[in-house]
Amino acid sequence: MAERLFIFDTTLRDGEQVPGCQLNTIEKIQVAQALENLGVDVIEAGFPVSSPGDFNSVVEISKAVTWPVICALTRAVEKDIDVAVEALKFAKRKRIHTGIGTSPFHIKYKFNATEDEIRERAIACVKYAKKHVEDVEFYCEDAGRTDNIYLACIVEAVIKAGATIVNIPDTTGYCLPTEYGEKIKFLMENVNGIHNIILSTHCHNDLGMATANTVAGIINGARQVEVTINGIGERAGNTSLEEVAMILKSHKELSIDTNINTKHIYPVSRMVSSLMNMPVQPNKAIVGRNAFAHSSGIHQDGILKNRESYEIIDPKDVGIDENTIALTARSGRAALKHRLSLLGVELLQKKLDSVYEAFLKLADNKKDINDDDILMLAGKDRTESQRVRLEYLQVTSGVGIRPVASIGLNIAGEKFEAAASGNGPVDAAIKALKQIIRRPMVIQEFLIQAINKGSDDIGKVHMQVEHNGVNYYGFAANTDIIAASVEAYIDAINKFVK
Numbered sequence: 001m002a003e004r005l006f007i008f009d010t011t012l013r014d015g016e017q018v019p020g021c022q023l024n025t026i027e028k029i030q031v032a033q034a035l036e037n038l039g040v041d042v043i044e045a046g047f048p049v050s051s052p053g054d055f056n057s058v059v060e061i062s063k064a065v066t067w068p069v070i071c072a073l074t075r076a077v078e079k080d081i082d083v084a085v086e087a088l089k090f091a092k093r094k095r096i097h098t099g100i101g102t103s104p105f106h107i108k109y110k111f112n113a114t115e116d117e118i119r120e121r122a123i124a125c126v127k128y129a130k131k132h133v134e135d136v137e138f139y140c141e142d143a144g145r146t147d148n149i150y151l152a153c154i155v156e157a158v159i160k161a162g163a164t165i166v167n168i169p170d171t172t173g174y175c176l177p178t179e180y181g182e183k184i185k186f187l188m189e190n191v192n193g194i195h196n197i198i199l200s201t202h203c204h205n206d207l208g209m210a211t212a213n214t215v216a217g218i219i220n221g222a223r224q225v226e227v228t229i230n231g232i233g234e235r236a237g238n239t240s241l242e243e244v245a246m247i248l249k250s251h252k253e254l255s256i257d258t259n260i261n262t263k264h265i266y267p268v269s270r271m272v273s274s275l276m277n278m279p280v281q282p283n284k285a286i287v288g289r290n291a292f293a294h295s296s297g298i299h300q301d302g303i304l305k306n307r308e309s310y311e312i313i314d315p316k317d318v319g320i321d322e323n324t325i326a327l328t329a330r331s332g333r334a335a336l337k338h339r340l341s342l343l344g345v346e347l348l349q350k351k352l353d354s355v356y357e358a359f360l361k362l363a364d365n366k367k368d369i370n371d372d373d374i375l376m377l378a379g380k381d382r383t384e385s386q387r388v389r390l391e392y393l394q395v396t397s398g399v400g401i402r403p404v405a406s407i408g409l410n411i412a413g414e415k416f417e418a419a420a421s422g423n424g425p426v427d428a429a430i431k432a433l434k435q436i437i438r439r440p441m442v443i444q445e446f447l448i449q450a451i452n453k454g455s456d457d458i459g460k461v462h463m464q465v466e467h468n469g470v471n472y473y474g475f476a477a478n479t480d481i482i483a484a485s486v487e488a489y490i491d492a493i494n495k496f497v498k
């Protein structure tokens with residue numbers, strides 16, 4: 001019988017550490033629910049002590065997700081563990097992931113400590129975490145460059161202290177696959193108690209070997225892998241979830257099963273890429289735009305005669321519909337509905353009608369409508385039930401004139417209008433809006449991003465507005481970035497104007 005491999009997804013922790021890819025809490029919940037649907041066993045939801053935002057995300061993800069274990073990262077520090085325990089209070093199944101650097105680089109330069117002191121700290125943090133939760137995972141940071149005998153001594157000590165999973169990260173992505181595989185084998189053969197716990201891989205891709213190292217770890221006995229969607233992560237990223245899942249599905253002789261429903265892989269990949277504004281490289285294995293595109297005549301001929309001549313994976317197995325047709329202004333509702341459902345979005349007829357109307361308007365302004373655009377349009381429905389809604393916005397701006405904006409708002413059915421000037425069009429529009437909504441509000445963060453490229457593109461705006469000491473997040477997308485900015489502001493204030 002095939003053995004079970006546990007999939008530990010760290011898209012929302014290690015993946016989210018990529019500069020410029022931060023998600024707000026609502027988006028993190030969306031990703032966490034998609035990961036649950038995909039079938040991951042563990043979701044690493046954040047590093048709660050690192051910021052109030054991370055703390056809050058762990059709390060909200062714990063509430064929103066049912067089946068996967070929710071994991072929170074800590075250093076080998078009691079305060080970190082206390083904060084993580086608090087953040088996990090709503091999780092149905094919870095895990096603390098604590099640890100410390102074990103390589104000579106970390107021991108000498110980061111901690112200025114001795115090997116014995118590091119071992120004592122490792123034991124102490126596992127014992128402390130164990131007082132609060134049953135499921136404790138320990139990471140030996142930079143295990144890739146840690147001497148195997150010392151590593152075995154640490155692993156044995158933390159197992160004795162109560163660790164249920166031990167993570168062997170190749171933090172710098174340095175190991176060769178043979179070297180990493182031998183490390184796991186050495187631990188499997190030389191550590192007392194190793195068969196009572198699960199060894200985990202956690203490989204980085206600095207030399208392009210993350211997936212190869214992870215597979216070497218599995219072959220040698222690791223039964224949990226730490227991965228991210230699209231392989232996102234700091235520097236060159238982490239091991240890709242989709243690559244490991246499809247390697248195991250393709251190589252049945254390894255006799256290892258996961259709980260991943262591979263048909264959800266492509267929709268989740270698109271969702272993460274779109275929300276994090278992180279394009280997937282076209283030749284990326286499994287989920288890249290060209291992964292199944294055959295352009296040479298010889299290949300096309302072979303594929304038409306028998307697809308297995310040139311393809312080892314059926315695109316349908318990862319949720320890619322080959323009949324995907326380009327959406328244009330002439331596409332009907334059914335085509336839009338089909339594409340949304342491929343992207344994991346199911347809409348009721350009424351919502352579909354309004355998204356379709358928005359789609360037609362966008363198609364008039366933008367010739368290639370891609371999956372990111374469609375996801376944005378589907379997300380727009382959130383505004384329907386809002387108390388404060390934008391009725392109209394007119395802005396005059398240019399060179400040599402002071403920008404002026406007039407705005408119409410509908411607040412719970414009542415209409416209000418105002419006009420103001422400002423030092424830019426967004427400033428003018430927000431000043432006009434503030435004449436209607438007279439509350440203390442300060443913009444703390446304002447981020448405008450284009451989804452793809454080109455002057456006809458949709459602008460995505462994330463806004464953080466502070467009101468009475470609390471930050472509220474707003475989001476909007478529009479081909480007009482002034483309108484998107486005002487809509488994002490309104491989205492944020494709807495969270496406190498009740």
Ligand code: KIV
Binds near residue numbers: 141169171202204
């Ligand atoms: O790469 C790494 O070592 C990590 C640990 C914190 C688990 O991400």
Ligand code: ZN
Binds near residue numbers: 014204
């Ligand atoms: Zn990492």
